[in-house]
Amino acid sequence: MSCSPSEGKERGGPYLVYGTLRKNSEVAPSYHKMRIRTPIPYGDIGPGQFLMVRISEEPFPLLRRPFSIHSLRNLRIKDGSDIEILYKVVGKGTNLMASWRRGKRINILGPLGNGFSLSIKMGTQFLIAGGIGVAGLFALSQVMKSQGHKCLVFIGGKTKEDILCVDEFQGAGAEVHVATEDGGMGFRGMITDMVESFLQNRPKPSGLFACGPVDMLKTIAEIAKSQSIPCQVSLESMMACGLGACLGCVIRTKAKLPLRSAKATSQGWGVSFNRVCKEGPIFDSEEVDWRGI
Amino acid sequence: MSCSPSEGKERGGPYLVYGTLRKNSEVAPSYHKMRIRTPIPYGDIGPGQFLMVRISEEPFPLLRRPFSIHSLRNLRIKDGSDIEILYKVVGKGTNLMASWRRGKRINILGPLGNGFSLSIKMGTQFLIAGGIGVAGLFALSQVMKSQGHKCLVFIGGKTKEDILCVDEFQGAGAEVHVATEDGGMGFRGMITDMVESFLQNRPKPSGLFACGPVDMLKTIAEIAKSQSIPCQVSLESMMACGLGACLGCVIRTKAKLPLRSAKATSQGWGVSFNRVCKEGPIFDSEEVDWRGI
Amino acid sequence: MTYEGQKNPVHRPRMSVDIAGIKLKNPVMAASGTFGYGEEFFPMVDLNHLGAIITKGISLKPMEGNPPPRIVETVSGMINSIGLQNVGVQAFIRDKVPFLSQFKTPVIANIFGETVRDYGELAKRLNDLPVIAGLEVNISCPNVASGGMLFGADPKMAHLVVRTVKRFAHRPVIVKLSPNVTDITLIAKAVEEAGANAISLINTLRAMAIDPQSRRPLLSSIFGGLSGPAIKPVALRLVWEAVNAVKIPVIGIGGIMNSDDALEFIIAGARAVQVGTANFVNPTACIEIIDGIEAYLRENGFQHINELVGSLRTP
Amino acid sequence: MTYEGQKNPVHRPRMSVDIAGIKLKNPVMAASGTFGYGEEFFPMVDLNHLGAIITKGISLKPMEGNPPPRIVETVSGMINSIGLQNVGVQAFIRDKVPFLSQFKTPVIANIFGETVRDYGELAKRLNDLPVIAGLEVNISCPNVASGGMLFGADPKMAHLVVRTVKRFAHRPVIVKLSPNVTDITLIAKAVEEAGANAISLINTLRAMAIDPQSRRPLLSSIFGGLSGPAIKPVALRLVWEAVNAVKIPVIGIGGIMNSDDALEFIIAGARAVQVGTANFVNPTACIEIIDGIEAYLRENGFQHINELVGSLRTP
């Protein structure tokens, strides 16, 4: 698989650029949305791809932080693009980000990762988000709309304060269903229970697309398997480079080929450990070795 | 020298407190003045004492930074005191400080150090500042005024942009003389040359008090010695604790007693190495071993 | 009043630990060389609230230390080359002990020598002071008699020093290990065998810094010891290795800035911790760490700190 | 075009260095394991502008590496326990070499084995590839045959590995040293004596991190290697010690984030440097460091980088 420099360039990125912060507002308690103007058209972004944001030019906090590209709108404005990130404030890095003000220069690296596969059967698609998982699914709903799929979006959270983007998804033509653990909004209970009851009572969707906490993803994967519905999940892991170089972000996948066979190794990187930043973050739920996660 | 806990408390500090930033403005290019309101009356501060400012609650930049207490006004306001710091932006810490906005909580430790000795002969005093050295001398001029001394203040700098506090010193009743290396303000040349010419043409002052770059201090110390004028200098060094505990900030002084004699060690800490934060930052210029600096 | 502000004394977890016979009311000590002789932090810090105070290193004769510059800040750390400046054991006893004797907190004397004999002599000289609850033997210094090789880098030398101290000391002996070795377990076992009652680690990592503009070292002695948060991951690893190598109590040191850092060491198996560089940045660090550990125990349903010691869940 | 944007070529300082026969257009290399096989950073980084590219460590057979989690961020650093996952020498030659062969930049293959034999075999397998300008022998890994002891911790073992590689290799051999040793000079001298053409250091510092909430190690393998700006002062000290111990060129590695950091190592005596963790934080770090060094040389009136090497002014 030799590739010439010019071939490489055609891949369209990733790009390392400084953008300018246009907007950074709290959309719900501890959830923020950021819009960054970049001076270049930010490449052909696929839904499910992500960026690595540089948190500090100082040696602390050291590593970039990964965030899904939230929306595909405004990516091809005049003189560049506007990138949106929806993030939850959980630690050092996101706390710093929440303090950034309009006009700040922000160093971003992306687009990264594979993104959702859109070679899917036409029809109704279930998009299932847990909490901040909506961040990675909204762009998908945008593309699905443009491709003529019907989207049912399921959003789960602890309380109603954890339910984001309902209006946005509806704006993209999706039918939205909400579940909260405390019953403060929509169905009372886990979002996975809600999805299961929909699967019992309604026609089978063509595909499941899930993004959220790992326990939710595991349950969705089981449901998908038992009902034989194709299912793509968006996984997270600790990342250092985001570029496929450090091998820090791997998850265990089911080796389809014996690891040491010539064919396996010709795929390049590890067969039983795959990089979330490169082979992922979107995986076929059947591929993932869920015990290791 | 045993001392009981209550005796210790009577010493009045140092205190470790959070203050609130009231003002932080650029007074000249790369020179800033900061006013911090503290909730307690900030002790009996002597001119020449300093504070250690915590630069970050994060592990980088790690160490506190020392700054002279610039002014003695407003130290006994209702419900606390207002502390002033005049600082030059030179590196990581001071750059961060310059970005702080009104309302920020600031952790300060002080007052620290010995301060200028005021057991001096009544009369005319020369206060000699190089650049940001004015920061440590203004409080001294305030006290001298209240004690009835006549102050001649000499301020030197590279260009007129490095000459600060002329009005402030004049407001404290001092006669101010300025020298700049490029001649952009006042006398053209080194401030030490200006002081020397004053010493040739005017009555001898009772004392010299100098704060500024080390080469300036060395020259002033030589002048003081040759003319037999008592001279106090304010020294700087890298500090970690400011409390006399780490022994990191020492300078070499002339050992008056053989180091290992019982009498020498009963003075407590090192006789030939003295702590700038505890035995200093103000030293008798005769005591300092200038070769080691 | 040590525990003011606690609402429910019934559910207050117990924090006391026993390190080789030294009873500490909590597991947090101020590390040697970073807390002077206690008086420098008084009255800002309630000295009675500390688990123990370790003194600045004490030698037989007063020592001048290295010329300045002696410290340099590095990324999330600092390098020092104080050169063990200290007043010597005689002035320590005369000038520092009276102040320290006023408090209930155990004082541990950190000692070091240029020869093995020095160490024995120091132990003897400190035997008669009621305030000295134990000795911490710093073996991270050059052995002048055998050409400057560190006592702490060679299991045999370390053994000899500890045996000598043990012969003379009437107090428990903690041996403070250097991290600059290939295999800490060899040294730890050697000093355990020689009779050490506990070990503490780590001392500083040997380090260096250069100013590219002047092209000079930033310390007069070229080398110094790195401390502070930058070194915590290395310190924790060494503590874990030591814990798994010896039966005597291990005291964890290195880059502890807050209670979470201290908890890492305790969970790895340290019976107590020492706080060093943090005292410079935040003079009340020890107190905040004590309170933070207590809050953690309470929130996680522990009755006693000992339940946490070595509770790491390994795969 | 490598030097575009330079106005005055006459006064441009010369940056080229020769490391044991490998000619580099500048002294900045991308460190092993932090730059993949170059393609991961292409076309963002102009690979032709680099001094050299060191590959991810290559073993005889493909290796799976450790289960996740494999990395954890620490204060101004990170710990990794990748476990040397790699495609193996065969897939390297087939899949990675063609891409790398397109560039003018020398590629140095980083190799490691579980046995001494492995090292020799790897050297042989890489002999025939024109793009491989040299070998970097990683001896910071456990010697499976002799019970997991690190090759790099024992001068005798290190000597044996290097002698074996030298017997088979047709290319210059750089030996990469582990910092987790009592005396780096012993190892450095041993590998020099065994015929190493250069040494590079440091590899990562052994380290560990624990999550106090879950009371679990933050890495599946408990231990890992600390890298990044936190370790720079320790790395610089080790490089300086090595420089003073051997005559072969020394390559400095550890925590280099910017050109000032790189200059510290060069002034201490390193003929070249490697940039590791910085590539993750800033993919164009190497390029910025090259430009920064050149600017420093120009501003300080140096004609050639070699004038700066080892120019430390000691007291």
Ligand SMILES: Cc1cc2nc3c(=O)[nH]c(=O)nc-3n(C[C@H](O)[C@H](O)[C@H](O)COP(=O)(O)OP(=O)(O)OC[C@H]3O[C@@H](n4cnc5c(N)ncnc54)[C@H](O)[C@@H]3O)c2cc1C
């Ligand atoms: C592909 C991908 C897409 C993501 N998209 C989003 C998103 O759109 N919105 C959102 O709010 N969050 C998203 N995340 C999670 C987000 O990256 C973390 O919440 C963020 O890095 C936390 O940083 P912190 O400094 O605030 O937390 P820290 O205090 O550093 O740590 C808190 C927790 O955050 C996680 N974390 C920290 N650093 C990293 C890192 N370098 N890589 C991966 N995880 C890390 C760890 O699990 C850690 O325990 C995504 C993660 C990945 C891998």
Ligand SMILES: Cc1cc2nc3c(=O)[nH]c(=O)nc-3n(C[C@H](O)[C@H](O)[C@H](O)COP(=O)(O)OP(=O)(O)OC[C@H]3O[C@@H](n4cnc5c(N)ncnc54)[C@H](O)[C@@H]3O)c2cc1C
């Ligand atoms: C007793 C005393 C009083 C001082 N008063 C003033 C004052 O009133 N106004 C003023 O502008 N400056 C004053 N200084 C100097 C001031 O402390 C330094 O300029 C400041 O610490 C620089 O911090 P930085 O992070 O910006 O610089 P850095 O990037 O850290 O370093 C730049 C230089 O600042 C000096 N420096 C850095 N940290 C320390 C430290 N912890 N202790 C001592 N020096 C350090 C070093 O010489 C260093 O080379 C005083 C210093 C001392 C010792």
Ligand SMILES: Cc1cc2nc3c(=O)[nH]c(=O)nc-3n(C[C@H](O)[C@H](O)[C@H](O)COP(=O)(O)O)c2cc1C
């Ligand atoms: C300025 C300074 C002086 C020190 N002096 C001594 C000493 O005299 N004896 C000793 O055993 N350790 C000494 N140490 C080491 C500390 O006690 C501690 O082991 C080390 O700093 C690591 O802990 P930390 O990262 O919390 O600072 C000193 C450390 C510093 C920073």
Ligand SMILES: Cc1cc2nc3c(=O)[nH]c(=O)nc-3n(C[C@H](O)[C@H](O)[C@H](O)COP(=O)(O)O)c2cc1C
């Ligand atoms: C994720 C990661 C993987 C690494 N893999 C290797 C390797 O395969 N072989 C090797 O010799 N060094 C490896 N190293 C060590 C680096 O090459 C370098 O020596 C070390 O990280 C210190 O430099 P730094 O602080 O600039 O990162 C790796 C380092 C990291 C962070």
Ligand code: FES
């Ligand atoms: S984050 Fe480095 S390989 Fe994925």
Ligand code: FES
């Ligand atoms: S700064 Fe610590 S003793 Fe002076």
